[in-house]
Amino acid sequence: xxxxxxxxxxxxxxxxxxxxxxxxxxxxxxxxxxxxxxxxxxxxxxxxxxxxxxxxxxxxxxxxxxxxxxxxxxxxxxxxxxxxxxxxxxxxxxxxxxxxxxxxxxxxxxxxxxxxxxxxxxxxxxxxxxxxxxxxxxxxxxxxxxxxxxxxxxxxxxxxxxxxxxxxxxxxxxxxxxxxxxxxxxxxxxxxxxxxxxxxxxxxxxxxxxxxxxxxxxxxxxxxxxxxxxxxxxxxxxxxxxxxxxxxxxxxxxxxxxxxxxxxxxxxxxxxxxxxxxxxxxxxxxxxxxxxxxxxxxxxxxxxxxxxxxxxxxxxxxxxxxxxxxxxxxxxxxxxxxxxxxxxxxxxxxxxxxxxxxxxxxxxxxxxxxxxxxxxxxxxxxxxxxxxxxxxxxxxxxxxxxxxxxxxxxxxxxxxxxxxxxxxxxxxxxxxxxxxxxxxxxxxxxx
Numbered sequence: 001x002x003x004x005x006x007x008x009x010x011x012x013x014x015x016x017x018x019x020x021x022x023x024x025x026x027x028x029x030x031x032x033x034x035x036x037x038x039x040x041x042x043x044x045x046x047x048x049x050x051x052x053x054x055x056x057x058x059x060x061x062x063x064x065x066x067x068x069x070x071x072x073x074x075x076x077x078x079x080x081x082x083x084x085x086x087x088x089x090x091x092x093x094x095x096x097x098x099x100x101x102x103x104x105x106x107x108x109x110x111x112x113x114x115x116x117x118x119x120x121x122x123x124x125x126x127x128x129x130x131x132x133x134x135x136x137x138x139x140x141x142x143x144x145x146x147x148x149x150x151x152x153x154x155x156x157x158x159x160x161x162x163x164x165x166x167x168x169x170x171x172x173x174x175x176x177x178x179x180x181x182x183x184x185x186x187x188x189x190x191x192x193x194x195x196x197x198x199x200x201x202x203x204x205x206x207x208x209x210x211x212x213x214x215x216x217x218x219x220x221x222x223x224x225x226x227x228x229x230x231x232x233x234x235x236x237x238x239x240x241x242x243x244x245x246x247x248x249x250x251x252x253x254x255x256x257x258x259x260x261x262x263x264x265x266x267x268x269x270x271x272x273x274x275x276x277x278x279x280x281x282x283x284x285x286x287x288x289x290x291x292x293x294x295x296x297x298x299x300x301x302x303x304x305x306x307x308x309x310x311x312x313x314x315x316x317x318x319x320x321x322x323x324x325x326x327x328x329x330x331x332x333x334x335x336x337x338x339x340x341x342x343x344x345x346x347x348x349x350x351x352x353x354x355x356x357x358x359x360x361x362x363x364x365x366x367x368x369x370x371x372x373x374x375x376x377x378x379x380x381x382x383x384x385x386x387x388x389x390x391x392x393x394x395x396x397x398x399x400x401x402x403x404x405x406x407x408x409x410x411x412x413x414x415x416x417x418x419x420x421x422x423x424x425x426x427x428x429x430x431x432x433x434x435x436x437x438x439x440x441x442x443x444x445x446x447x
Contacts, residue, residue, distance in 0.1 A: 012038035015050035022064075023057055032064040033239045040071045040246060047072045048080035051100065055084065061096045063373065069103045070375050071246055074363060081111050088128050089118055098131035105133035106368045109140035116145050116169075123165050133368060138172035146173045150182055157186050174202050176211045200391040203384060205402040214393050215405040216294040218365050219383025220261055220357035222285075222409075223251040228266075228353050231414040240374060249367070249377040251358045260356035262292040264381075267350035267416065274306035275331030276316055278340035282307045282349045284409060284431065284442075287381070290327075293357060294382040295406050296435030301327040303407060303431050305442040307347035311424065315341075320397050323438045332439065334397050350421060351414040357381055369428060378410040378428060388427045388445035396434040396441075403432035403441055 013021070018035045039046055047068045054065055072080065081104045087097055104111045112119045119137060122129030130137060149166045157163045167186035170178055179202060183189035187198040189206065196206075204211045224232065229252075233241045244250045251257055264287050269280035281304040287293065290301040301323065309316040315337070321329035364376070369386045372378055378386050385391070385405050393402045409429045413421040423429045427446025433439075 009041070010038065012042045015039070015046050015053050018050060019053045019057055019059070022054075022062065023059060032062065033067060036064045036068050036071070037239060037242050037246075040068075044071070044073060045076050048076040051080050052083055055087065055092075055094070055097055055100065058094055059096060061099045065096070065100070066103070066371070066373065067243055067375060069100065071243070074361070077363070078108065078111075081108060085111055085115075088122065089115065091128070093127040095131060098127070098129065101130040102133040102368075102371065105130040105135075105137040106366055106371060107363045109137045112137050113140055113142065116141060120162070120165060120169060123169075124162055132370070135168065135172045136366065136368070138169045139174055139366075141169060141173035141175075143175055143177065146170045146175055146178050150178055150185075153182070153186060171198065172202055174204070176204075176213075179204055180206060180209070180211050197390065200393050200402070203391070203405075205393070207401070212402075214402055215384045216382045217384070218294075218359060218362075219380040220293045221249050221251060221360050221364075221377055222264070222266075222379040222381065223253075223257075223260070223356040223358055224379075225353040225355060228351060228355075228414045231351065231418070232412055232420070235412075235420065243375050244377070247375060247377065249360045249364050251356075251360065251377075258358040258360060260358050262287065262289055262357040262381075264288075264355050264357060265352070266355055267352035267414075269349050270302070270304055270328070272304070272328065272330050274309055274319075275336035276309045276313055276341050277306060277343050279306060279308060279343075279346075280349075281305065281321075281329065281331075282347070283352075284350070284429070285355075285381070285407060286327075290406075293407075295433055296404065297327065297433065297438075299325060299327045301433075301440075302329055303440055303442070304329050305429075305431075307349070307421065308343035308345060309341070310442055311444050312343065312345050313341055318394050318441055318443045320394075321440045322398075323440060329440060332397055347421070348415045348417040348419060351416050353414075378408060379413075381407045385430055386428065387430075388447060392430075392443065392445070394432055394441045394443065396437050396439050398437040398439055399434065401434065401436070403434045403439070405430065406433040406440070407431040 022032045084100045123134045170182040187195050189195045203214045245252050264285045268283050272281045284303045286302040288300050290297040310319045320332035367386045369388045411422040411426045415421050423444035424446030429444040432441040
C-alpha cells in the first residue's frame with residue numbers, strides 16, 4: 001500500500017487486514033464498508049488487491065466487495081476482472097467469483113471476448129461464469145461469431161439446450177443484422193404474439209422487417225442540485241453518502257466532475273391536469289433541448305405525470321400524454337374521464353430544482369437495477385433502461401408503434417413537502433416518447 005494521506009482521518013487497513021477481519025468477525029464489531037472507503041481514499045489501486053484476496057479466501061458474497069468494484073478506476077477494474085475471469089476458466093466456481101463476473105457482464109462485457117465458447121459452456125453448466133447477468137455479456141459478441149452461431153441453429157430448438165443458449169446469445173448481442181433473424185428462427189418471432197417480449201428484452205421493435213432500436217446507447221445522468229442532494233442524504237447512512245459522493249454516476253461537483261451536456265428543470269406542478277383525478281400534473285423533467293439527450297424532439301419537452309394516479313389507479317398503470325408545439329403535455333383523450341376519481345394515495349409534487357445532465361464514463365452506460373443497490377445513480381435520460389422487471393415498451397395509443405425509451409427516475413426523489421418519493425416499494429419510473437405523434441408515456445416497476 002502507498003502511504004496514507006495526511007487528512008487527520010484514521011489510516012485505512014491494508015487489503016489483507018480488511019479481508020482477515022471480515023473472515024473472523026463478519027459485520028459484527030467490524031466495519032468493512034468504512035474500511036473500503038478509507039482504502040479508496042488512501043490507496044485506490046489497492047481495491048483490486050482487496051477483491052482478489054477476498055476471492056482467495058473463498059468467502060461468501062459481501063456488499064463491500066460490490067462497493068470496491070464500483071469505486072475502482074478503470075485500469076484497476078480491468079486487471080481485477082481479468083484475473084477473476086481467468087480463475088473461472090481454470091475451474092473455480094465460487095458464488096462470490098460469479099457475482100464479481102456479474103459486474104463485468106454489465107460494465108465491461110468485452111472481458112469475455114475471445115472466450116465465447118467458454119462463456120457459453122459456463123451458461124450451460126450454470127457455473128463458471130456470471131451468476132445472474134450472462135445475457136448482458138453477449139452485448140460484446142462479435143459479428144463473425146454471432147453469424148456462425150446463427151448458422152449452426154437447427155430448425156427446431158429444445159428448451160434449455162446448448163442451441164437455445166446459443167440463440168439467446170445471438171439475440172442479446174443486439175446486432176441489427178442478426179437480431180430479427182434469430183428472433184424469427186428461435187423465438188417464434190412474427191408467429192407467436194408473445195414473442196414480441198423477447199425482442200423488447202433486447203431493445204428492438206420489428207417494423208416492416210427492419211429492426212428499430214428502442215433506446216440509445218449513451219445516457220446522460222442527472223446531477224441533482226445542492227438542495228436535492230441535502231434532502232436525499234438526510235435519511236442515508238454516512239457510508240452510503242460517501243459512496244455516492246465518490247461514484248461517477250452521481251457527478252458530485254468537484255475537480256473531476258463531468259461537464260454538463262444539457263440542463264433541465266425538475267419538480268413542481270403544471271397548469272395541465274390529470275385525465276383521471278383532474279388534479280394538476282406533476283413535472284418530472286423539462287428539457288429545453290431534448291435532442292441533446294438523444295430524444296427525437298426538436299422543441300422543448302416537459303415530461304410529466306400524475307404521481308397520485310400512475311400505477312395506483314385501475315385505469316392508470318401507464319399514463320399517456322399528448323404534447324403541444326411547446327412540448328407541454330395534456331392528458332391523452334383515451335384517459336380523460338368526465339367524473340374525477342379520488343386517488344387512494346394522493347401525492348405531493350417533486351421538489352423544484354434546476355438540474356444538469358452529464359455523461360458518466362462509458363463503463364456506466366449500462367446499469368443493472370439489482371446491481372446498483374443504492375450506490376449508483378439510476379436517474380438518467382436516454383441510453384438503455386435499467387429494468388426492475390421485464391422490458392416493457394408501451395405502444396403509442398395514436399400510431400401503435402412501440403415507443404422509444406426517454407428517461408428513468410429512481411426512487412428516493414425529494415418532494416416539495418420534504419418527503420421522499422418512492423415508485424411503489426422502491427422501484428424505477430420509465431418514460432417513453434413517440435416523436436412521430438408527440439406522445440409520452442410513463443410506467444413504473446418495483447419488486
